[in-house]
Amino acid sequence: MICHWGSSKTMLCNEYWLISLVNNLFLHLRMMKEGFKADGNKAEKELGLKYTPIYIALEEQIAAEKK
Numbered sequence: 656m657i658c659h660w661g662s663s664k665t666m667l668c669n670e671y672w673l674i675s676l677v678n679n680l681f682l683h684l685r686m687m688k689e690g691f692k693a694d695g696n697k698a699e700k701e702l703g704l705k706y707t708p709i710y711i712a713l714e715e716q717i718a719a720e721k722k
Contacts, residue, residue, distance in 0.1 A: 698704050707715075 695704065695706055699706070
């Protein structure tokens with residue numbers, strides 16, 4: 656939807672924006688409550704990525720900041 660400011664469609668655009676905002680908020684709240692799992696196996700295989708465990712990444716970042 657294209658919103659034209661100052662037109663009769665402005666109210667419709669504002670309502671659409673608010674509905675989208677509320678829906679996204681509820682989605683994020685549900686994900687935080689229920690948890691969210693992601694699988695990066697396909698990216699590892701197809702792109703050759705190698706994931707670093709979070710504790711190692713944090714240790715490396717802290718060591719780099721201390722230098």
